Amino acid sequence: MEKGLVIRSTGSWYEVRLTDGTVSQCRIQGKFRIQGIKSTNPIAVGDWVDFNKEEDGTGVIRAIHDRRNYIIRKSVNLSKRSHIIASNIDQAILIITIDSPRTSTGFIDRFLVSAEAYRIPVALVFNKIDLLDVKSKEQLVKLIKTYREVGYETYEVSALNRTGVAAIKNLMKDKVSLVSGHSGVGKSTLINAVDVNLELKTGEISEAHYKGKHTTTFAEMFELNFGGFIVDTPGIKGFGIVDIEKKELGHYFPEIRALMGDCKFNNCQHLKEPKCAVIQAVENGKLPVERYTNYLAIYEDNEEETYRDKGY
Numbered sequence: 150m151e152k153g154l155v156i157r158s159t160g161s162w163y164e165v166r167l168t169d170g171t172v173s174q175c176r177i178q179g180k181f182r183i184q185g186i187k188s189t190n191p192i193a194v195g196d197w198v199d200f201n202k203e204e205d206g207t208g209v210i211r212a213i214h215d216r217r218n219y220i221i222r223k224s225v226n227l228s229k230r231s232h233i234i235a236s237n238i239d240q241a242i243l244i245i246t247i248d249s250p251r252t253s254t255g256f257i258d259r260f261l262v263s264a265e266a267y268r269i270p271v272a273l274v275f276n277k278i279d280l281l282d283v284k285s286k287e288q289l290v291k292l293i294k295t296y297r298e299v300g301y302e303t304y305e306v307s308a309l310n311r312t313g314v315a316a317i318k319n320l321m322k323d324k325v326s327l328v329s330g331h332s333g334v335g336k337s338t339l340i341n342a343v344d345v346n347l348e349l350k351t352g353e354i355s356e357a358h359y360k361g362k363h364t365t366t367f368a369e370m371f372e373l374n375f376g377g378f379i380v381d382t383p384g385i386k387g388f389g390i391v392d393i394e395k396k397e398l399g400h401y402f403p404e405i406r407a408l409m410g411d412c413k414f415n416n417c418q419h420l421k422e423p424k425c426a427v428i429q430a431v432e433n434g435k436l437p438v439e440r441y442t443n444y445l446a447i448y449e450d451n452e453e454e455t456y457r458d459k460g461y
């Protein structure tokens with residue numbers, strides 16, 4: 150029996166990377182069920198599997214190792230079954246630009262909430278710092294302060310000028326990283342800058358083209374020449390769907406989570422309840438107004454159009 154990492158899949162064939170770096174084409178035989186998940190694909194990119202090698206050099210997958218985590222997308226068709234986009238992700242790297250294009254804090258905070266729900270750590274990478282004028286630079290400083298105080302790691306880079314790229318290599322080394330962010334923020338440019346062997350297409354047209362075309366999303370893993378993997382998820386900006394109950398939302402804002410034990414009511418939703426420690430922190434300037442505003446906005450989101458349609 151061989152053991153390896155699924156780095157690519159077409160639905161019927163799986164490319165499995167062995168620890169020595171060689172890749173085997175594998176398939177599954179018969180029914181392959183995974184407890185508790187009704188998915189259209191039994192095996193996803195990021196899965197560790199055991200397989201037998203056949204005489205022709207291809208493999209037959211016999212077992213899948215327990216997943217530490219996975220991200221999922223609900224099928225658009227009637228089957229209502231989910232598609233597992235990728236599994237065993239060590240971290241998500243959210244690429245943010247202040248300008249060209251602008252990334253809103255609403256987008257950032259929704260992304261962070263999903264990541265918290267999936268228990269995937271996030272690093273925030275502010276790209277295109279070469280473009281910033283004085284006003285945008287001020288916004289950058291403010292955002293970095295906010296997110297650092299919450300506890301997120303932040304990085305400032307220019308993928309184009311290669312400023313700050315060494316720190317990103319360090320961040321990615323020996324880890325499986327999901328790189329996300331709006332189209333045009335420089336994801337492909339940054340990945341190419343950390344590993345010159347990867348020659349991903351850059352420029353917005355290719356991705357706009359992607360979006361309309363892909364109904365099923367097959368993620369792909371790229372091996373980094375200094376160790377580690379990048380997970381590429383064509384056509385999704387973030388995480389796919391994650392079901393979050395309104396009353397649980399506060400748990401996914403680390404700074405709210407830290408305060409809510411001090412609210413008067415233990416079922417406090419931090420909306421307008423009396424003696425709410427969260428609201429008090431906002432009033433005292435200890436909790437950034439913008440984070441709280443985004444908490445309220447996510448809380449008020451129409452239930453039917455949760456994360457599914459928005460693609461976080």
Ligand SMILES: Nc1nc2c(ncn2[C@@H]2O[C@H](COP(=O)(O)OP(=O)(O)O)[C@@H](O)[C@H]2O)c(=O)[nH]1
Nearest residue numbers: 277307308309332333334335336337338351352
């Ligand atoms: N000025 C500047 N432009 C950048 C930077 N990074 C990427 N770009 C440009 O932004 C555009 C979109 O980049 P791309 O990597 O395709 O973005 P993606 O859609 O997130 O993969 C391209 O024209 C890049 O050359 C940067 O740090 N500074």
Ligand SMILES: [Mg+2]
Nearest residue numbers: 336337350356
């Ligand atoms: Mg790209």
Ligand SMILES: [Zn+2]
Nearest residue numbers: 412417419425
């Ligand atoms: Zn409260």
